[in-house]
Amino acid sequence: MKNEQVWKNNNRVKTLSFYYNDEYICDIELDDTYSPQTISLEEYNIHADSGEEASFKFEIKDIYKGDKYDDTAITGIIMDFYTPNH
Secondary structure, three states: OOHHHHHHHEEEEEEEEEEOOOOEEEEEEEOOOOOOOOOHHHHHHHOOOOOOOOOOOEEEEEEEEEOOOEEOOOOOOOOOOOOOOO
């Protein structure tokens, strides 16, 4: 998200398919907004025990069309896990 004009000129992610340890979990619908978005996956009981490896995959399923370019990028994904009793 270099700036709002670059954001508007490029495709933006509308729908992501989310996979945890190669298992499909859900589709995530994103708003067409320049602001960062937060999605809670708490209802899916996704967790990793201390020292346990886990893999995550996000697949772009749908986009909001950009005004100028036909490419799609994700600036970043930050994952924050709730760890009960810690």
